[in-house]
Structures are given as structure tokens and as C-alpha cells.
Amino acid sequence: MAMSLLPLALFTLFFVQPLAAIDPNWYDASATFYGDMNGGETMQGACGYGDLFQQGYGLETTALSTALFNNGLSCGACFEIRCVNDPQWCIKEVNSITVTATNLCPPNYIDGSWCNPPHQHFDLSMKMFTTIAIYQAGIIPVQYRRVPCNKIGGVRFELRGNPYFLMVLVYNVGNAGDVYRLDVKGSNTGWIEMTHNWGQFWHTGVNLVGQELSFWINTSDGKALMFISVAPSNWQFGQTYQSSLNF
Template identity: 30%
Template sequence: MSISNKYSRFISILSLILFVSNELCLCMPSKLLNATLNGEAFSPAVATWYGSPTGSGSGGACGLENDVIYAPYNGMISAGNGNLFRSGAGCGTCFMVKCTNNPACSGYPIRVTITDECPGLCNNDRIHFDLSGKAFGFLAKPGRGDELRKAGRIDVQYTSVQCHYDSKIAVKMDAGCNAYYIAMAVENVNGDGEINRIEISAQGWKPWASMQRKWGETWIFNVPSGTTGPFSVRFTDRSSRSVVAYNLIPRNWAPGKKYYSNINLP
């Protein structure tokens, strides 16, 4: 073998190693690596993709709008059928997905967050991920994303995992809010990713008041007359773990604004 051929082979192998390392670091915390690479932990499902071929999808029915384009989601998201979306309760949950049955599949798992609903025909399958074009392409071997996307519908394997974001819980105020009505979407939730209960308290209140889920990750509260904030918010996940973000929503809060806490779930 000539020196040039040896060099080319070395570069190809090195590129593959770097791709795999990047994929695993981008989509999966190291402490989940061993568990999620164990094939016995995965179950069968179906995956399709929507939007532009390399697009980031949308926050759709979960109320996250275009925030899914940016960190910590970075477009690695999916719409889910009824068994994943669960009438909005599944918003924010995280899964590892991998494909092995197509020649273009890398066989390595990616982590995606449920941020939208895939209704209709998606419910003909028990579990159906409708991935962003970007996420779908990340299931492929280097340089073969377009080839895999051409398949349209593929068999995949999936497993539920804990969410781990390098970010704090944030709330985005709905554009239709006013002084007497708060509606906010919750983002970047670690752990289960699934918020089961939210309570709110204004400065000077002693009891916590319950907010109501309106749709997806959007929760609402009718503000008592004369209440101005700031508001503290207590988040409780599916596993009954709670954290409190004190004075998260400032006194001068405004519709459409996003407010970051200094806490997150484990």
C-alpha cells in the first residue's frame, strides 16, 4: 500500500472517530453512555421527519415556538404520536433514538426532546417519532444524511432517558398575557423533563396557588386584582421532586419575554 493510500485511510478512520465522539458528546451525557448503548434497553418504534432537510423543527403543540432552534435544544427535537405526546404531558421528555436497519444508519443513538405532537397517521404506530430534519440526519453515517432522509420512514429503536441540559429552567410569557392573566411556557427542565404541577406565589402571599396546564408546556393563572409581583414559581415533576424559583417573574414582567431561574431539577 502506498504512503498516500495509508494516509487517506488514516484520515478516514480519524474522521469517523471524531464524528462518533462528537455525536455522543452532543446528544448524550457520559453517565448515560453505557446504559443507552446496551441494545436490551431499547424498544422498536418508527421515525419520519418533517420540515426542511436540515431544519430544527418547531415547538408547536408544546408552546416552545422557535426556541427549539437554540440551546439547549439545538434542533434535536421530535414531534410524538399520542403515546409520546400524552395530551401535552409528554412535552419536554427525552429519548435516545437510533437506527440500524438502513445501510445509511450509523447505529449510534441521538438524544431528542418531545416538543410537538404528530397526530393522525402517526397514531397508526404504537410509538412514532416525527423528527426534525436535522435530528433525522444525525441518525445517519457521516455524509449520508440525505440518503437516509430519502427513505422517509424508517424503523428505529428508542429508550426513555433523563434530560440533562446545561441551562436553568426558564419561562416564556405568552404574547396574550396581561396584568390579570399569566400564561407561560416552561423550558429546559432536567430530570423527567415532564412537569406535573406548577404553583405560583406573589410577594406577600403565604399560600401557593396552583396554575393550570392549558396546552403542552403552557400553564396559566388568573391573577387576583391588585397583585403585581414579583412571582415565585414552584415546579414539581412526574417523580414528585420540587424546586422553587424565587422571584422568577419580575414585578415589571412583559408579554413575550423570557425569564431564567437559577435552579433546575437533578
């Protein structure tokens, strides 16, 4: 069914296609840490998120290696991680941690970095790393799995750009946590599929200034949700608008 034919009163969650975003299976990887116990690097990274504390991610975060980052489409996904097979460094009393992907651990093809393909690697905040392992370990073997993201409040949409190049950052997405497709609708237009720009930024060249904005999100678990009239007709660039809905 074409999007333009769907009723605007549709707020109900529905399935688009089956995808295994939430996975009960454990997979082998490795982990390091960045920053300090207070965060150190909690501002905008390769996902496009701003201040991670203000946006609700805090220190429960990780950067992903290229093999996991998926060109930014994994931004917002949540992972359960446990330290394994290293009794010298693993903290036995802690079973696991749950973190949100908020950045890229960039590859370094010169020195064989752990973040180079095809390594599956997590660069955790120092606080999260030292929750499951001793600081002096530096790097540890871990296992991970995708888990649902538990978020407080509705999905948020930050608007940037100019009248002829609207960019939308989507964050605070629950359940799958990531965004695989974003469509926008002005109060005077039909549904417009936006283009993935970088991280969790999506853009369109259609001028939507002066129109109420609605959004349609598809996540990697095959679910979709419509957010009707999230931004009023007098919305402004640089502002964030929060829906009352979440996955």
C-alpha cells in the same frame, strides 16, 4: 405538608412520589422526518415553544405521536433513539441520537397515519433522522428509551396573557425535562396551583401583577424544585425570566 407551610428558603431538590420517567428499557417504535437539514419547522408547535434555536433545543428535536405526547405533558422530555432491524437503511456507524420532544405529530384518521393511536412514533428533524438512517428510507423501525435531559443554565419562565389570565410557558428543564405540575406564588399570596392549558403552558386566573413571582415545578420522575422570586415585581407580559436553578 401544605405548600404554604414550607419555608421560602427551600431551594433543595426533594422527592414527591416515585415515577419512572427515566427508563433504561428499550421500546419498539418507528420514525420519519420533517422539514429540511436547516430545520424547516422550528417555530412554535403543539408544545408552545418559540424559536427552538433561541431556546436551546436547536435541531435535536422530535414530534411525538399521540400515544407518546400525553396531551402535551411529555413536552420537554428527552429520548434516546436508535435505528434497528433495517440493515439497508440504518447507518451502522451511529449507535443512537438523543432528542427533545418539542411538538405533536398529529393523527390523521383518514389514511392510517403512523402518528395515529396506538402507534408509538417519532417525527424527527431531518438532521436527526439522517444521523441514524439513510434519507431515502422515509420511515424506519427504531427503539427508544427515556433519558435525562442535559440543559445549560436555569429553568426559564415565559409570561403571557393579561392581568386576569396569566399563562406561563416553562422550558429548558433538566433531568426529566417535562413538567407535570406547576404552582405559582406572588409576594402577597400563598401557593396557587396552576392549570395545565396546552403543551407546556400553564395558567391561573389570579391577578398577580405587581408582585414578585415564585414557581414550584413537579416533574414526571417525582422530583420537585422551588424557584424563588424568579420574576421581579415589575415583570411584564411577553418577557422570559430565567432562574439560576435547574434539576
